[in-house]
Amino acid sequence: MTVDEREHVDRVLRRARRVAFPPGEFVGQESFVSASEVLSLAGRAAVGPGTRVLDLCCGEAGPGLFVTRSLGCTYRGVDASARAIARARRQAAREGIEARLDVGTIPPVPPGPFDVVLLLETMLAFRDKRALLRGIASALATGGRFACTVEEGLPLTEAERHLMPAAETVWLTPLPAFLADVESAGLRVRWYGDCTSAHHARVDSLVGTYAAAGPLVGRGEGTSAVDGLLTSHRLWSCWLRDRRVRKFAVVAEKA
Template sequence: MRQDERRRFATALEDARRAAYPPGEYVGQESFMSAGEIRELARRARIGADTSVLDVCCGVAGPGRLITAETGCRYLGVDYSASALQVARALGGDVAGRFEQARVPPLPDGRFDVVLLLETMLAFADKAVLLAAVARALRPGGRFACTVEEGRPLTGSERAAMPDADTVWLIELAELEALLAGAGLRVTWQQDCTAAHHATASALLRSLMARSDHLAGHLGRQAVVELITSHQLWSDWLGRGRVRKFALVAEPR
């Protein structure tokens, strides 16, 4: 998705996304995570009022805004999309926090107590370079809190079926743990989110299909077809275990 499209997509999809989540679980996220999962990951990463947090690939920063509002942490959200950051700033209101436009890696200068990477590790083909940059950005005793789509790399036919397949780079858990170890990090907490994210992906699919004509008027028919196709694939893959989803926290060894 081009960076100038993010605001248009976020606005058009707001109702469909909100309808797909149980009451209170939608907080502006562009992902399969629920508000409860976001809070739990923040708790496991020990985010509090004195915590400096770098949110990598924050998008419109729904999770980041929630964490900042509820913990009072010192927050910096980074994303390449200027239009996504415009949405994040507009929706942030009185919530303290800063946003910067940047392509990552590298990560911004400075060191942080927590680095967040929510629902976007998938987009990085070279995860070793990414994780090395994360490790360098952590202060001593820092925490890396992320989600990961786990599984074998996509086959040729799977890549042909998936829209924007150049942003879909699965990794098996053993390989991820090895890459984390190579960056000097070890997993200290892990949770399997597969069943919950399958349910969310399926609910989002139904919500998008129910609003497809309305959405096509705002986004174009092809964009809606691609959204529905990608959600069909994620629902299928998560449902039959082709892909598993994990939340985890890793810390320096």
């Protein structure tokens, strides 16, 4: 795609994502979490004025900038996509938010100390969750908090991996195993909550808005991008509906 074509597809998909959420609940990038959920999770992690927050795999930093604007924390976001970070920097500048936004692959986790580490909607992509959690624990100050969302379930079968686009980024884990990994990294689980039903409803809404966006993106790579989103989201809808996968939010503290 040319730059103009890519920008057109991005605008169409962004509108589709915004329409899929109730007013004021879109966090500014592809996600199943709402603004209210992000703010609630940040509150449980005791984010407030002056809190040093590290946001891993932040994407365009929609949730992170929202938290920073709402709660007055000190914010650093890291993502492997230079394009996403460039968008995040432009958005931070438009909003007058002071934020450090870096291009970087995780792991390694940037050295701290940080008061809070966020990892939203991306735990799924890490096959070795134990190593990641150890890195997060090392980056936290004593008493620091880790807040994340996690997709819970048995690993995908070969047949399921064949159906899911980008299956190399889909690594499910049973909740007891994940919580045990959190504890073994030196983090004490303070709270976790089930958000499966809410995220199932959101996925269904996204399926509808992506389907409506298909004719607007034109032909070629734009159509392929929408087709991939529809395929993956329809699978998520089935898996969340049937509880093949459950979604949880988790807050843990470094002892």
